[in-house]
Amino acid sequence: xxxxxxxxTGDPEVLRLTERPVPEPGPGEVRxxxxxxxxxxxxxKNRRGSRPGESLPxxxxxxxxxxxxxxxAVGPDVTGLEAGQRVWLWEAAWQRADGTxxxxxxxxxxxxxxxxxxxxxxxxxxxxxxxxxxxxxxxxGESGPDRLSPGAxxxxxxxxxxxxxxxxxxxxxxxxxxxxxxxxxxxxxxxARLASAAGAHHxxxxxxxxxxxxxxxxxxxxxxxVVEVAPGPNAALNQAVLAPNGTIAVYANNxxxxxxxxxxxxxxxxxxxxxxxxxTVPSQAKxxxxxxxxxxxxxxxxxxxxxxxxxxxxxxxxxxADAHAAVEKAVVGxxxxxxx
Numbered sequence: 001x002x003x004x005x006x007x008x009t010g011d012p013e014v015l016r017l018t019e020r021p022v023p024e025p026g027p028g029e030v031r032x033x034x035x036x037x038x039x040x041x042x043x044x045k046n047r048r049g050s051r052p053g054e055s056l057p058x059x060x061x062x063x064x065x066x067x068x069x070x071x072x073a074v075g076p077d078v079t080g081l082e083a084g085q086r087v088w089l090w091e092a093a094w095q096r097a098d099g100t101x102x103x104x105x106x107x108x109x110x111x112x113x114x115x116x117x118x119x120x121x122x123x124x125x126x127x128x129x130x131x132x133x134x135x136x137x138x139x140x141g142e143s144g145p146d147r148l149s150p151g152a153x154x155x156x157x158x159x160x161x162x163x164x165x166x167x168x169x170x171x172x173x174x175x176x177x178x179x180x181x182x183x184x185x186x187x188x189x190x191x192a193r194l195a196s197a198a199g200a201h202h203x204x205x206x207x208x209x210x211x212x213x214x215x216x217x218x219x220x221x222x223x224x225x226v227v228e229v230a231p232g233p234n235a236a237l238n239q240a241v242l243a244p245n246g247t248i249a250v251y252a253n254n255x256x257x258x259x260x261x262x263x264x265x266x267x268x269x270x271x272x273x274x275x276x277x278x279x280t281v282p283s284q285a286k287x288x289x290x291x292x293x294x295x296x297x298x299x300x301x302x303x304x305x306x307x308x309x310x311x312x313x314x315x316x317x318x319x320x321a322d323a324h325a326a327v328e329k330a331v332v333g334x335x336x337x338x339x340x
Contacts, residue, residue, distance in 0.1 A: 003102030004320040005060045009049030012321035012328070015063070023098070023106040025075035030109045032087060037100040037317075037337040038066035038125035040166070041252075042279075043093070044324045058097035063320070065093050067100030068115060068124025069340070078109045087112040088124030090132060090290070094279050100125075101320050103339055113290055119297050122312060126166070126304045126334045127293060133278045134170035135289040137227040137249035138178070140274040145178075146285070148292040150299070154179035159215065159223040159241065161185050161234055163195030163203065166334050167251060169310045170302065171227045172198040174293075177301035180225075183218060185211055185237075191332065198309030212240040222246060222269075230254040231273075235261060244269045251276040310334050 001022050006014040025031045043063050067089040071081055081087070092107050093099030115124045135148060138158065145152045158175045162168045163184030175182045176199040184200040186192045192203045204214045215223065215237075222243030228234060231248070233255040238248050239262065250273065261273075281289070296302050304310045311333030315323040320337055327335050 001103040002317060003062050004317060005062050006047060006056075007060050008052075008056065009047060009054040010052040011048070012044070012324045014047065015321040015324065017318050020102065022104050025073050025078075025106045027076045028078060028109055029075040029106050030071050030078060030081055030112050031073040031104055031106045032067075032069045032089060032112055033072045033104055034067045034069040034089075034100050034102065034339040035121040036068050036125035037064045037339050038128060039323050039327045039335040039337065040065055040129045041327060042129065043099070044328045046093070047324060057095075061093070061097050062099045062102050062105075063093060063324070064099040064101045064337070065091050066125055066128030067092060067105070067339070068121040071112065072104060074109075081109055081112060081114070086115040086117065086121075086124070088115045088127050089113075090128040091279065101317065101337060101339070113294055116298055118300070120304075122336060123297070123302065123304050125336055126310065127297070127302065129278055130166040131170040131174070131293045131302065132281075132286065132289045133167050133251050133276060134174050134227065135292055136276045136278060136281050136285065137167075137171060137251055138175055138225065139285075139288075140249050140276065141225055141247040142245060142272055147288055148174055148178045149295065150177060150179060152178040156224040157181045157183065157219045157222075157243070159183045159185070159226045160200070161227060162229040162254070163198065163200055164191035164309070164332055165229060166310065168195070168227070168229065169198050172200050172309075173302050174296060177296050177299065181219070183215055183223065194309040194311070194332070196309070197307060206237075212237055215241045219243075225249065227251070231259045232256045235259060239265050239271075242269060242271055245272075247272040247274055249274045249276055251278075304334060312336055314338055
């Protein structure tokens with residue numbers, strides 16, 4: 001089978017098209033014929049490492065956490081999945097050598113989730129890390145909820161920073177599905193169009209208007225929850241618009257590693273900062289996220305494509321290096337690799 005792999009850290013050029021034997025599933029595992037592989041920022045960050053030429057935890061690594069395809073074989077002790085079933089995949093390469101940038105991948109059955117016939121492989125490959133991250137960010141508030149479903153966020157306001165990104169897109173759609181009032185910030189008219197297409201009720205361009213004033217005008221009592229991609233640059237804005245007992249869920253470090261907070265205003269409002277890394281989220285919370293995201297897919301609440309606010313950028317398997325480079329350059333939309 002064809003696969004993309006690398007043997008040391010570095011630029012996208014370390015990725016090579018190789019031939020590998022088709023793997024066999026062991027106990028509790030399934031083999032999936034990958035149709036589409038999704039690329040996330042952590043995929044290129046893991047490939048790059050802290051410096052070029054770094055040794056890897058495995059002799060050879062196939063990148064990419066997310067994907068979608070068809071179950072090809074089922075190992076012993078697997079229930080609920082069978083050959084021929086359509087599935088979406090998550091965290092395929094987390095602490096493992098085999099991600100989804102290959103024609104067949106073997107992984108724990110828990111990480112292959114049934115994909116309805118009504119959902120495309122493109123959507124399936126776009127779920128994984130973005131949707132699970134968004135779910136976690138939307139469910140860490142002190143007063144809950146810890147699950148998402150229609151009506152779970154009714155009466156709450158959510159601010160999504162960077163609504164045109166993959167996680168921001170998923171957060172808008174999941175929050176809308178759960179009944180929240182959704183506000184998002186963007187940096188251009190084009191991104192505003194995408195965020196509106198995703199379902200945001202209100203879009204604020206922070207480059208052309210005073211974001212704090214605009215958001216406070218929309219939600220005078222403040223927002224209950226912030227889904228934050230750039231905590232450093234947005235610290236003052238979040239302080240200005242957060243409601244009492246509100247939560248700021250941080251899932252990325254865009255704009256730098258440093259975060260400076262003014263203590264007293266946050267103390268007065270009993271503000272909560274919650275940091276989110278989906279890979280190390282507690283197991284039960286992750287199971288809940290997978291179940292809720294699947295329910296949202298079944299309801300048609302999660303969508304991809306230009307009309308849905310998340311443009312798709314496609315690459316063939318042999319051009320995985322170009323796909324990684326596109327994500328590294330922060331292309332707007334979702335980068336997918338056509339494997340099969």
